Structures are given as C-alpha cells and as structure tokens.
Amino acid sequence: xxxxxxxxxxxxxxxxxxxxxxxxxxxxxxxxxxxxxxxxxxxxxxxxxxxxxxxxxxxxxxxxxxxxxxxxxxxxxxxxxxxxxxxxxxxxxxxxxxxxxxxxxxxxxxxxxxxxxxxxxxxxxxxxxxxxxxxxxxxxxxxxxxxxxxxxxxxxxxxxxxxxxxxxxxxxxxxxxxxxxxxxxxxxxxxxxxxxxxxxxxxxxxxxxxxxxxxxxxxxxxxxxxxxxxxxxxxxxxxxxxxxxxxxxxxxxxxxxxxxxxxxxxxxxxxxxxxxxxxxxxxxxxxxxxxxxxxxxxxxxxxxxxxxxxxxxxxxxxxxxxxxxxxxxxxxxxxxxxxxxxxxxxxxxxxxxxxxxxxxxxxxxxxxxxxxxxxxxxxxxxxxxxxxxxxxxxxxxxxxxxxxxxxxxxxxxxxxxxxxxxxxxxxxxxxxxxxxxxxxxxxxxxxxxxxxxxxxxxxxxxxxxxxxxxxxxxxxxxxxxxxxxxxxxxxxxxxxxxxxxxxxxxxxxxxxxxxxxxxxxxxxxxxxxxxxxxxxxxxxxxxxxxxxxxxxxxxxxxxxxxxxxxx
RNA sequence: GCACCCGUAGUGAAAUGGAUAUCACAACAGUCUUCGGAACUGUCGUUGGGGGUUCGAGUCCCUCCGGGUGCACCA
Numbered sequence: 321x322x323x324x325x326x327x328x329x330x331x332x333x334x335x336x337x338x339x340x341x342x343x344x345x346x347x348x349x350x351x352x353x354x355x356x357x358x359x360x361x362x363x364x365x366x367x368x369x370x371x372x373x374x375x376x377x378x379x380x381x382x383x384x385x386x387x388x389x390x391x392x393x394x395x396x397x398x399x400x401x402x403x404x405x406x407x408x409x410x411x412x413x414x415x416x417x418x419x420x421x422x423x424x425x426x427x428x429x430x431x432x433x434x435x436x437x438x439x440x441x442x443x444x445x446x447x448x449x450x451x452x453x454x455x456x457x458x459x460x461x462x463x464x465x466x467x468x469x470x471x472x473x474x475x476x477x478x479x480x481x482x483x484x485x486x487x488x489x490x491x492x493x494x495x496x497x498x499x500x501x502x503x504x505x506x507x508x509x510x511x512x513x514x515x516x517x518x519x520x521x522x523x524x525x526x527x528x529x530x531x532x533x534x535x536x537x538x539x540x541x542x543x544x545x546x547x548x549x550x551x552x553x554x555x556x557x558x559x560x561x562x563x564x565x566x567x568x569x570x571x572x573x574x575x576x577x578x579x580x581x582x583x584x585x586x587x588x589x590x591x592x593x594x595x596x597x598x599x600x601x602x603x604x605x606x607x608x609x610x611x612x613x614x615x616x617x618x619x620x621x622x623x624x625x626x627x628x629x630x631x632x633x634x635x636x637x638x639x640x641x642x643x644x645x646x647x648x649x650x651x652x653x654x655x656x657x658x659x660x661x662x663x664x665x666x667x668x669x670x671x672x673x674x675x676x677x678x679x680x681x682x683x684x685x686x687x688x689x690x691x692x693x694x695x696x697x698x699x700x701x702x703x704x705x706x707x708x709x710x711x712x713x714x715x716x717x718x719x720x721x722x723x724x725x726x727x728x729x730x731x732x733x734x735x736x737x738x739x740x741x742x743x744x745x746x747x748x749x750x751x752x753x754x755x756x757x758x759x760x761x762x763x764x765x766x767x768x769x770x771x772x773x774x775x776x777x778x779x780x781x782x783x784x785x786x787x788x789x790x791x792x793x794x795x796x797x798x799x800x801x802x803x804x805x806x807x808x809x810x811x812x813x814x815x816x817x818x819x820x821x822x823x824x825x826x827x828x829x830x831x832x833x834x835x836x837x838x839x840x841x842x843x844x845x846x847x848x849x850x851x852x853x854x855x856x857x858x859x860x861x862x863x864x865x866x867x868x869x870x871x872x873x874x875x876x877x878x879x880x881x882x883x884x885x886x887x
Numbered sequence: 888g889c890a891c892c893c894g895u896a897g898u899g900a901a902a903u904g905g906a907u908a909u910c911a912c913a914a915c916a917g918u919c920u921u922c923g924g925a926a927c928u929g930u931c932g933u934u935g936g937g938g939g940u941u942c943g944a945g946u947c948c949c950u951c952c953g954g955g956u957g958c959a960c961c962a
Contacts, residue, residue, distance in 0.1 A: 349903065349904090349905085351903075351905090353905095353906070354902085354905090354906070354907085354908090354909085355906070355907075358906070362905090362906085364904090364905060367905080367942070367943080370942075371941085371942075376942095377942065402906070403906060404905075404906070404942065404943070405942080406905080406906070447962090449962075486962065489961075489962070490961060490962090491961070491962070580962095602959080602960095603959080603960085604960085605959070605960050606960095607959070607960085615890085616890065616891075617890090618889095618890080618957085618958055618959090619958090619959065620958095620959070620960090621959050621960040622960090623960085624959085624960040625960065626960080628960090630959095630960065630961080630962085631961075631962050634962095655962095656956095657891095657892075657956075658955095658956055658957070658962095659956095659957085659962080660891070660892075660956080660957080661890070661891060661956080661957050661958075662957070662958090662962095664891090685892090687892095688955090688956085690955090720925065721925095723925095724923080724925085725923080726923080738925095749899090749900070749901090749911095750899085750900055750901080751900090751901085753892080753893090754892095754893075754900090755893085755955075756899095757899075762898090762899070762912075765912075766925050767911080767912070767925070768910080768911040768912065768925095769899090769900085769910065769911040769912080770911085770925080772925055773911095773925065773926090775925085776923080776925045776926085777925090777926090779923075779925095780922090780923050780925095780926085783922075783923060784922060784923090787922055788922090791922095819903085822903085823903075827900090827901075828901095830901095831900095831901060831902090831909090831910080834910070834911085835909095835910080838910085838927095841926055841927065842926095842927065842928085844922085844926080844927085845918085845919090845926065845927040845928085846927080848921065848922070849922060850921095850922055851921090851922090886923090887923095887925085
C-alpha cells in the first residue's frame with residue numbers, strides 16, 4: 321500500500337457511505353488532523369453535508385460513521401466522531417510498519433509517483449542576461465525553478481529545462497558602447513559587467529553617449545560593424561562561459577538555451593503578421609491594447625519606433641520556438657513577480673495568436689530578493705552577486721568546520737555544497753511568491769531552520785549507521801514495536817511531494833523535512849541508538865535512522881540540495 | 888490616480904474554510920562521563936483596525952490604515 325492511495329481509499333469509502341445513505345455527494349476534505357492524538361486522518365464530510373441538509377453535524381457524523389464501519393478497510397484500527405462533527409480514522413500500527421519497510425524497499429525512489437506520467441513539461445527559469453552580473457535575484461529564480469522542475473519530475477512528468485537570455489537589447493549596447501568609447505580591456509566577465517554599469521550611468525547623464533548607445537544597438541542587430549561585432553561576441557562569450565561555471569556550483573543544468581537574438585526576429589515577424597488586427601500602430605510603435613480585452617490589462621509596446629522588438633515581442637516568439645523545439649503539454653515560466661501584470665498582457669496576446677499554447681502556459685512570479693537597504697540595481701552597480709554570496713557563506717561554513725574534531729574545511733566542493741544548500745534553503749523555506757528580505761547575518765546562520773541543519777542530521781545518521789556496521793548490528797525493524805510520531809511522519813513523504821506539485825509549493829517540502837529532522841534529533845537525544853546490550857532494539861532504532869536518512873536525502877534531492885555523507 | 892500583490896509574537900516565516908494558530912531566530916532558564924553541540928528540553932510572546940458571510944475565518948466579502956510592484960517604446 322502506497323501512501324497517496326490511502327487518502328483516495330478513504331475518500332472512496334466515504335463516497336460510498338454517502339451513496340448508501342442516499343445522501344448527496346459533497347466536496348469534502350480528507351486530511352491529517354493537526355493534533356495527532358485525534359487520529360491519522362480526518363474528514364469534515366459530516367459538517368459539509370450538515371450544512372446542505374440543515375441537520376446536526378454531530379448526529380450526521382455518527383450516522384456516517386456507522387455506515388463506514390460496515391466497510392472498514394483492514395488497515396483502519398478505529399473510526400471516531402469528534403466535537404463539531406469530524407470523523408477521525410486511526411490506523412493500525414501494522415500499517416505503519418508496512419509503510420516503514422516500504423521506505424527501505426523504494427530507497428532513492430521513495431516519494432515518487434506516476435501522477436503526471438506521459439506528460440511533457442518545459443520550464444524556463446534563471447534567465448540571466450549576458451553582459452550583466454549574475455546576482456542573487458537570478459540565484460532565487462534558479463533555486464525556485466530547479467526545485468519546481470524536480471518536483472514535477474518526482475510526480476512522473478518528463479521535464480526539459482530552459483534558460484532564456486537577453487543577448488541583444490539596449491542593456492547590451494550600453495556595455496559595448498562603453499568599451500568602445502573608453503577602450504577598457506575585457507578579460508573576464510567582471511570587466512564586462514563593469515562596462516555595463518559604467519555605461520548605464522553615462523547613458524543617463526551624457527546625451528551624446530546615449531545617442532551613441534542607440535547607434536550601437538542598431539548595429540548589434542544589423543551586424544554591419546566589424547568592431548562592434550567583435551566586442552559584442554567577446555562580451556557575450558565571456559559572460560556565457562561564466563554562467564556555465566556557476567550552474568555547476570549551483571547544481572543545475574539546462575537542456576535548452578534560447579536567445580533574444582533569435583526569438584526577437586521571430587516575434588517581430590509574428591507581430592507584423594497580425595498588424596493590423598491583434599496589434600495596432602500607435603505613435604510609430606506597434607502596440608497591443610490590453611485594456612480593450614480586459615479592464616485589468618493595459619497597453620504594451622511590442623515593437624518600438626526604432627523597429628526593434630521589445631521583450632514582449634521576443635517572449636511571444638519564444639513561446640512558439642519552445643513548442644517547436646520540444647512539443648510539450650505544459651510550459652512553465654518562472655520570473656520575478658514584478659512582471660506579473662505585463663505577463664498577463666502577453667498571455668492575452670498569445671491567446672489570440674496561439675490559443676493552445678496560451679492555455680498550457682503557466683507563469684510563476686517569484687518574490688524579490690531584497691536588501692534591507694532597498695532594491696538592487698545592476699545599473700548602478702548596487703548588487704550582491706551570486707558569486708560573492710556563495711563565497712561569503714562558504715567562509716562561514718569553513719569557520720564552523722574548523723571548530724569540529726573532523727575538520728573537513730579543506731574539501732572545497734563539500735564547503736560549496738553546504739554553502740549552496742544554506743542559500744537554497746533560505747530561499748525555498750517560504751512560499752515562492754513572497755519577497756525574501758535578504759538579511760545577510762540570517763542567511764549565513766546555520767542554527768535551527770536551515771539547510772545545514774538538515775544536512776547535519778543526515779550526516780549524523782550516516783555516522784550512526786557506520787557505527788552499527790562496526791558493531792555488527794544491521795538495521796532491521798523489530799516486529800510489534802509501537803509506532804512513534806517520527807515514523808508516522810516519515811511515511812507521509814510521498815503525500816508531501818504530491819502536495820508540493822499541486823500547490824506549486826517547494827516550501828511544503830522544506831517545512832516537512834525540518835519537522836522530520838527535529839523529530840529525529842529529539843529521538844536521538846532521548847535514546848541510545850546503538851547499544852550492544854540491546855541488539856534487537858538497536859537494530860530497530862537503526863532501521864528508523866536509516867529510513868529518516870533516506871527521506872531527508874530524497875527530500876533534499878527534490879529541492880536541489882545535496883546531502884553530504886560527512887560534514 | 889488606476890491595477891495587482893502583501894500585512895501573523897521583538898525579528899523572519901508556516902498553516903486545501905476546520906479541532907488548542909505551528910517553526911526558527913532573539914531573550915531568559917536548563918540538558919550532556921554515551922553514538923557528531925550545526926544538537927536537545929523548557930519559559931516568554933502573534934493573526935493591522937472596523938464591519939460582514941459561515942456551525943466554524945489568519946484564510947472568503949466590504950471598508951479603512953500601512954507596505955510593495957506595475958502602468959508606452961528597459962527587461
């Protein structure tokens with residue numbers, strides 16, 4: 321018996337009971353009671369039905385309970401009615417024993433389901449722009465996008481990861497123009513990003529420079545100027561290469577890269593094809609009148625008066641190019657929530673050109689990573705780069721490691737894995753739509769609620785298992801041992817994976833894993849796990865430890881966080 | 888001004904309309920001759936204000952207050 325089936329089993333017998341009682345089917349919930357002593361599952365079906373029938377919910381609950389008793393599944397120990405009208409189900413310990421064994425059977429596969437089997441999803445996230453810094457905002461998009469990708473995979477779908485990069489546009493022209501005007505050398509991606517920020521400042525203060533940038537921008541598109549082409553290719557190459565290095569460190573990889581230089585031309589042609597019609601000319605530009613479709617929408621420019629496609633037109637082209645590249649069922653786009661409104665306009669335009677694509681496209685706007693001092697801006701150079709953040713957290717990790725008996729601080733990739741785990745955790749611990757106030761001190765603290773706390777718990781479990789091995793005690797469940805809260809929670813992992821998909825909620829997994837780690841650490845503090853005097857019970861406790869480690873590892877893996885053996 | 892999002896202990900967060908609102912940090916008080924103290928136990932303290940819907944509201948509706956974001960050629 322696999323967990324996610326349990327709630328649907330219960331749902332089934334409840335529906336049948338309603339039918340037998342000649343009651344109407346209603347929309348009821350099957351959930352875990354907050355207070356575990358109430359039972360393992362509960363349903364509010366009596367309260368929902370009582371509303372429609374205008375009867376006493378408690379009496380109705382009793383009636384439904386009697387009906388349920390007639391077809392009580394064998395894993396159910398008892399069914400009870402509580403206060404306002406809940407019906408609580410308590411399962412037999414043997415059920416949990418079976419589920420615990422299942423964790424060890426499934427091992428690395430434990431938690432996966434086939435709900436989305438056969439479905440193809442393409443997901444776009446991160447989207448850093450060449451010529452600019454890869455800052456902590458991109459880290460946020462990458463972390464959330466990667467976690468969602470994995471959640472979808474764990475729910476059975478095939479996933480292709482896409483990264484969309486603005487390799488052309490006014491931002492690029494600023495950097496290129498700056499290099500040409502000042503003749504600075506570009507050796508690394510940092511020199512390029514510096515040109516971008518310096519060029520942006522000039523762009524705002526110097527009229528002549530601004531005109532030059534517009535010129536350069538046109539030539540980047542037309543590819544007619546040799547010097548500009550060379551500078552452009554150099555900057556593009558340096559930044560893209562650097563991004564690849566970062567993806568390795570972050571533990572992410574992409575199947576497809578899309579560039580504005582290709583989507584722009586394609587999108588521009590699409591817009592022209594539907595002008596007039598879907599689009600219209602206005603003040604020399606080609607625009608989409610969102611407000612004519614829906615009062616919540618507004619007008620947006622798709623092709624500017626220079627004849628250059630804006631982000632809107634590019635994104636339109638991108639939607640089609642994605643489908644031509646990988647014929648998906650679902651397309652997900654992860655971006656900052658500052659573009660939420662603009663994305664609605666874009667979807668409205670897309671729905672008129674490619675209705676099917678629009679229907680299957682989902683936009684996830686994640687919150688902003690903001691500094692206590694205010695908004696970051698790469699135009700003013702006021703940014704925290706991903707690299708500097710990882711470096712700072714790594715330093716902190718090393719300090720901590722040096723205080724330990726087993727000083728592993730010389731293992732650079734281990735240090736990096738822990739640092740990245742800490743960063744990813746701090747992003748994923750809250751609902752994706754909300755802003756993360758980036759408090760540096762908090763982000764590099766590993767106490768309590770943190771990635772390293774989970775990794776540490778797992779590393780500690782590994783040590784226990786090793787010790788057990790040395791002592792010749794294998795992890796084996798003891799029959800008829802009473803079931804602990806920890807075990808009951810461990811067994812729920814597959815439900816959490818399913819829930820994380822349904823609600824687009826990576827944080828549901830984070831919250832769950834933190835609860836698991838807390839329960840295990842309490843268990844660890846209160847029990848001698850490996851005890852030569854009591855081999856049978858030691859074997860049982862080791863089996864619980866092994867299961868806990870498995871769930872932690874699988875959960876961290878879904879989140880894109882590694883689980884080091886030692887740390 | 889219009890639109891969208893948000894407001895939960897001192898701080899950062901969690902909670903498909905359900906039972907006694909959960910977790911961490913901070914503060915305070917403890918635990919350890921044991922397997923990894925990045926640990927464990929305890930105390931303190933919370934739904935912005937006002938109406939409404941509901942058997943039941945942090946969650947839904949109205950309103951006020953406060954904050955964020957977007958609103959024509961940036962992405």
